[in-house]
Amino acid sequence: RVPTLAIVGRPNVGKSTLVNRIIARREAVVQDIPGVTRDRVSYDALWRGRRFTVVDTGGWEPKVDGLQAAVALQAEYAMKTSDAVLVVVDAMVGATETDEAIARVLRRSKKPVILVANKVDDERAVSDAAQLWNLGLGEPFAVSALHGRGSGDLLDIILDKL
Numbered sequence: 001r002v003p004t005l006a007i008v009g010r011p012n013v014g015k016s017t018l019v020n021r022i023i024a025r026r027e028a029v030v031q032d033i034p035g036v037t038r039d040r041v042s043y044d045a046l047w048r049g050r051r052f053t054v055v056d057t058g059g060w061e062p063k064v065d066g067l068q069a070a071v072a073l074q075a076e077y078a079m080k081t082s083d084a085v086l087v088v089v090d091a092m093v094g095a096t097e098t099d100e101a102i103a104r105v106l107r108r109s110k111k112p113v114i115l116v117a118n119k120v121d122d123e124r125a126v127s128d129a130a131q132l133w134n135l136g137l138g139e140p141f142a143v144s145a146l147h148g149r150g151s152g153d154l155l156d157i158i159l160d161k162l
């Protein structure tokens with residue numbers, strides 16, 4: 001059986017960009033405008049000879065009102081249907097109310113959770129690391145999905161958790 005990694009996070013944090021990094025192809029649709037419908041959610045990934053499936057939950061069309069409820073539902077579903085969950089936050093923005101809503105769900109997860117602080121294009125890009133620690137999801141792992149910074153190390157961590 002091929003293990004599944006779900007990518008969760010609020011719109012525009014760089015989930016699809018990170019998916020493209022992880023699968024080493026450009027298939028996930030990156031949008032500057034959040035909330036655009038995308039149908040494709042599953043991608044095949046291969047790292048160090050191991051196969052896994054990446055699920056971009058940003059491709060789901062939320063059927064509930066309100067962003068917080070929608071992403072909390074996505075996190076809930078991801079937790080139930082995947083072997084590990086990767087939460088993406090925007091390090092330039094820091095933890096928002098919506099990130100906190102996602103974290104509340106995932107703190108109950110019995111499956112491995114990886115917290116990724118994206119958009120760390122250079123050392124200065126982390127707005128407040130302590131605030132990210134306060135999400136209660138462990139150590140935030142800094143990457144730049146856009147430039148590829150930290151992506152190899154992140155893939156090793158993913159394999160470790162799957």
Ligand code: GDP
Binds near residue numbers: 016058118119
């Ligand atoms: P999603 O809605 O979470 O899937 O986010 P997208 O992957 O569509 O990205 C949203 C925007 O953030 C796009 O304009 C991306 O180019 C940008 N972005 C994604 N990753 C990075 C990054 O590491 N650094 C910077 N500076 N921008 C990024």
Ligand code: MG
Binds near residue numbers: 015016017030031059
């Ligand atoms: Mg997306």
